[in-house]
Amino acid sequence: MTETKLPVQPPEVRVAAPGAALARAPAERREPAAGRAIIDPPEPAVFALDGLNLWYGHKHALAGVTMNYPVNRVTALIGPSGCGKSTLLRCLNRMNDLIPGVRVSGTIQYHGANIYDRQVDPVEVRRRIGMVFQKPNPFPKSIYDNVAFGARVNGFRGRMDDLVEGCLRQAALWDEVKDDLRKSGLALSGGQQQRLCIARALAVQPDVILMDEPCSALDPIATLKIEDLIRELVKDFTIVIVTHNMQQAARVSDYTAFMLLAHEGGPGELIEYGLTNELFTNPRDHRTEDYITGRFG
């Protein structure tokens, strides 16, 4: 089933440099075989996806996604609406489990463990892989409790005040809220709310943060703040971000993956994956080029 896919490398083995993948890709081939324009990042992989398929009931939504997400890098997922970017992202912390009728095949190795293994507990997965959503969704509680909640339910034993302050500082929100931590999280502006949501995700000390179009509900200034924050956070975390905004992908990400419904009504597929710079300046697949130059999508 996976004969055309790249072999998944264990994190410590570094084989394919970006150039190698390019050499493997014939310039004009109609059938987009996975692996053609898909590189294997040299950094150790936090996630290694192999032949990931997903169905919503009878609808095939993702087909044969094979790719690695490198550690301490920002990987952006781009593509037109409905191409499965968010679906793919939500596979990484098993948020798709919440939707009735979802079926997944293939594997997602997270530090070597398949997160879709039978004995894996999704709560254990989500504790390590944080998520920030499209619309800022703070709890209708105080700023303090928003950040502390995740730590509390995970049995955090330590000085909660320090943790809350640390997370708010890391999310570049501390200076704006330090005097009214008791205020409702909903009283903040949209951009502040989203940074609060980032702080909330940080409080359970994950090593990956998934972001599902985190700036789509924000104004340009708030967006810029989040983007700066992403660049700051990537020093300590691995970040995967879904975005509709190609400039944003170009600005914040190290690697970019382009996804598309390769066939009308078919499943979303990974078309091209490479260093952000290369993907935007020198796309290898003509469909990537069409998309980033605005010819469709």
Added chain:
Amino acid sequence: MAQREATAPVSLRASGAVARRQAVSRGSRYVLLAATLVGVFVLLVLAYETAIEGADRISWSFITNYPSRFADQAGLRSSILGTAWVMGATIALAFPIAIGTAIWMEEFAPRNILLTIVKLNLANLAGVPSIIYGILGLALFVRFLEMGPSILAGAFTLSLMIIPMTVIASQEAIRQVPPSIKEASLAVGATHWQTVRHHVLPGAMPGIMTGIILATSRAIGETAALIMIGAFTFIAFDNTSLTDDFTTVPIQIYNWTIRPQEAFRQNAAAAIILLMVAVVGLNLIAALIRERFRRE
């Protein structure tokens, strides 16, 4: 400016179709107001009539006296105690079951045909006349389970009656909690139960409280179902246990209204006033609790 004066200024006064639509819009306000006033007016008239008739009878001894065949010595003591007992037991019994059911159905139950059938049945049960619950209570609790016409049998019967409406109100409230909040909670590694406990329930609490208020008001005024199970009795002692026979304020009121003597009618009016004050008081307390949840 000169240019504009050259042509006739646009008329922005309502005319033609817009004028007609606006007339309907203005008219609708008065129709709706009239609809509201009908209810308010009837209520005020009833309250006024009752107050005029019963006000003189309200006294401390009216509350502390047992019922009597002499209207001026009769009081509400045993029926107030009976109401308190049966309501206490009903609340303790019905609301945990109802809220638990609602949470399970909305959050945990598999989405299958059985659940749909249960939901449909709940909606039907909420519309069943209370006397039917009384007949069921008589057959099941009083006779089959041999509870007799006791407080416990009354509480079980009233619980059966109010559980469906409370479940439906609670389900509605739980459904109003935004999925994004649940996702946020799960995404930080909270379990399903922690998510329900810390986010779904607090978020749904104002709505659940509204359901509880309505259900309690209905149960406290319930007469037919309790008469059916045998609570239409003469009680001249203080209830001390759940197995006691009992009567309630609405039954006492009914008892008095069917007497031919005018004096008993006055007693009934006075009891109605007290019951109304109690219900309004309870609702006020519940509304205050609800507002507290809403603010958090």
